[in-house]
Amino acid sequence: MIATFFHWFSLFIQYGFLAYFLLLTAGVLLINLVAAVTITRHLNRTPTRNRAIHEAFSGFVPPISILVPAYNEEATIEATVRSLNQTNYPEYEIIVINDGSKDGTLEAARKAFGLELFPEAMQQRLSHAAIRGIYRSSLYPNLRLIDKENGGKADSLNAGINASRYPLFCGIDADSILQQDSLLRCVQPFLEDPRTIVSGGTIRLANGCKVEAGFLNEIGMPKNPLALVQVAEYLRAFLFGRLGWSPMNALLIVSGAFGIFHRETVVRVGGYSVGTIGEDMELIVRLHDVMIREGKAYRIVFVPDPICWTEAPETLKVLRSQRIRWQRGLLESLWKHRSLMFRRGSGAVGWLSFPYMTLFEAIEPLIEVGGIVFFLVSAWFGVIDWSAAVLFLVLVYVLGFLQTLNAVLLEEVSYRLFQNYRQIFKLLFATLLESFGYRQMNTWWRLLGVIQWALKRKQEWGNMTRKASWASDGDVRR
Numbered sequence: 001m002i003a004t005f006f007h008w009f010s011l012f013i014q015y016g017f018l019a020y021f022l023l024l025t026a027g028v029l030l031i032n033l034v035a036a037v038t039i040t041r042h043l044n045r046t047p048t049r050n051r052a053i054h055e056a057f058s059g060f061v062p063p064i065s066i067l068v069p070a071y072n073e074e075a076t077i078e079a080t081v082r083s084l085n086q087t088n089y090p091e092y093e094i095i096v097i098n099d100g101s102k103d104g105t106l107e108a109a110r111k112a113f114g115l116e117l118f119p120e121a122m123q124q125r126l127s128h129a130a131i132r133g134i135y136r137s138s139l140y141p142n143l144r145l146i147d148k149e150n151g152g153k154a155d156s157l158n159a160g161i162n163a164s165r166y167p168l169f170c171g172i173d174a175d176s177i178l179q180q181d182s183l184l185r186c187v188q189p190f191l192e193d194p195r196t197i198v199s200g201g202t203i204r205l206a207n208g209c210k211v212e213a214g215f216l217n218e219i220g221m222p223k224n225p226l227a228l229v230q231v232a233e234y235l236r237a238f239l240f241g242r243l244g245w246s247p248m249n250a251l252l253i254v255s256g257a258f259g260i261f262h263r264e265t266v267v268r269v270g271g272y273s274v275g276t277i278g279e280d281m282e283l284i285v286r287l288h289d290v291m292i293r294e295g296k297a298y299r300i301v302f303v304p305d306p307i308c309w310t311e312a313p314e315t316l317k318v319l320r321s322q323r324i325r326w327q328r329g330l331l332e333s334l335w336k337h338r339s340l341m342f343r344r345g346s347g348a349v350g351w352l353s354f355p356y357m358t359l360f361e362a363i364e365p366l367i368e369v370g371g372i373v374f375f376l377v378s379a380w381f382g383v384i385d386w387s388a389a390v391l392f393l394v395l396v397y398v399l400g401f402l403q404t405l406n407a408v409l410l411e412e413v414s415y416r417l418f419q420n421y422r423q424i425f426k427l428l429f430a431t432l433l434e435s436f437g438y439r440q441m442n443t444w445w446r447l448l449g450v451i452q453w454a455l456k457r458k459q460e461w462g463n464m465t466r467k468a469s470w471a472s473d474g475d476v477r478r
Contacts, residue, residue: 010383017371021395031244063091065164069156071099073174078112088180100150114138126158126271154272154279173257176310186306196299197262200254201306224314232430236407246302250353256280258308278329327449365446401435
């Protein structure tokens with residue numbers, strides 16, 4: 001009797017895991033379909049959009065405050081600021097926020113840009129750590145630096161928002177490089193639809209590329225295998241994940257490395273949350289939450305072609321810390337705003353993307369690892385349904401491989417940033433590494449993030465060691 005019960009119970013659990021991943025497969029295919037249709041329409045509109053962008057010079061283009069939070073960014077701060085100073089945009093200011101760096105970030109910026117202390121009063125609309133000094137550049141009148149006590153990235157962005165003068169602000173990581181027309185392309189949704197409150201662009205990896213005097217001169221592939229795998233991973237995340245949700249106004253995250261925000265709306269909802277480790281996603285989810293609760297019309301948009309190049313981790317230690325942090329940030333954001341799920345009037349964000357992110361992103365590592373362990377135990381006791389086990393493994397691993405491969409192929413028929421055949425073959429090889437080896441490691445790290453969140457472990461950002469191998473010697477201070 002007990003053996004029969006265990007046998008049927010085992011089958012029930014096995015087919016439960018199988019049903020979960022079948023549902024996940026259906027969701028992935030639907031998002032991929034929406035993304036493919038969206039990018040096709042976007043590419044067909046590109047010539048018209050380009051004309052509109054250039055015609056915007058003769059009309060009203062809202063000025064932008066570019067905020068660059070920096071903590072121990074001595075190696076990259078000069079290259080980033082020089083890149084931003086060469087952006088093709090009519091009116092903008094650059095505000096670097098030195099968040100109590102322990103290295104030579106402040107000194108490197110002072111030498112490179114002729115920064116001098118300048119007495120300046122700041123509005124205190126958002127709270128942040130104490131300001132130690134405000135610097136203005138003697139070389140670039142649109143460049144300022146805020147030197148403050150350490151308070152974290154969210155705290156630094158709040159300080160930057162207080163210091164900003166323009167109606168839109170753009171958060172840029174201090175290890176990032178913008179293409180010259182990225183701001184113009186990313187601001188386009190604000191010109192097309194006055195309901196737009198956030199516009200996010202695509203993140204690509206600068207590892208393996210060559211940057212000189214702030215310009216991206218050559219697109220390359222990283223030699224480091226961890227960074228190479230992340231190139232394929234980022235393609236899948238941006239070309240499908242975010243592009244699929246954007247048309248439904250159900251986007252739950254805009255990368256903290258590159259996004260444009262309506263300043264007053266962000267201030268009204270309280271700015272960035274210092275108490276969460278995933279401040280970029282939490283702000284987006286909170287904006288959805290508040291705007292829906294207040295019944296206001298709004299749009300949060302992803303635009304696939306404004307590109308920001310950033311540096312990916314090249315060591316297991318740093319990558320592990322990053323992925324655990326991302327998973328914890330996801331769970332914190334979803335839990336904090338859980339009332340948004342299935343809320344009346346919440347539309348696609350409450351009825352589609354929020355449940356999807358909860359079921360298939362937040363707890364998926366727990367389900368995947370639990371499923372593998374359960375199938376191994378069932379095999380040990382001889383009660384496994386091998387057809388269900390094989391289908392489970394196919395859905396878990398082959399689907400991930402095909403999804404990444406599809407993103408790589410879509411990249412090649414759309415933007416074709418990687419035109420060298422050797423680069424394309426390396427990218428295809430990266431899809432294999434990403435699905436068979438890297439994925440399992442990443443799933444384990446994400447599971448650790450789930451466990452740490454559940455145990456309410458102390459939140460830590462960890463140190464992101466910058467290699468800055470993509471920048472020329474004249475662009476870095478080591």
